[in-house]
Amino acid sequence: MIEVRLNELIAARGMTLTELSHRAGVTTVNLSILKNGHARAIRFSTLARLCEVLRCQPGDLLAWRADGNEPAPESAADTQAAGGGASYS
Numbered sequence: 001m002i003e004v005r006l007n008e009l010i011a012a013r014g015m016t017l018t019e020l021s022h023r024a025g026v027t028t029v030n031l032s033i034l035k036n037g038h039a040r041a042i043r044f045s046t047l048a049r050l051c052e053v054l055r056c057q058p059g060d061l062l063a064w065r066a067d068g069n070e071p072a073p074e075s076a077a078d079t080q081a082a083g084g085g086a087s088y089s
Contacts, residue, residue, distance in 0.1 A: 003063045006035040024049040
């Protein structure tokens with residue numbers, strides 16, 4: 001399952017869905033579908049515009065979950081930020 005973290009990002013930036021809609025050029029209806037987890041797909045161009053306006057990476061906006069109840073596993077970026085990560089010899 002892919003989780004869309006749009007609510008968290010717009011709240012953290014003090015932005016409304018309507019403001020994001022105007023700034024990113026994406027309809028409020030489409031953003032609402034994304035926000036509520038009802039989207040079946042997203043175009044890369046839309047994802048790029050959202051990331052530009054929200055000043056984030058695609059991984060900040062989208063997260064994978066094994067099912068609806070389990071938290072997403074740590075990403076490689078999270079592991080590296082915590083001081084871990086792969087070691088190459």
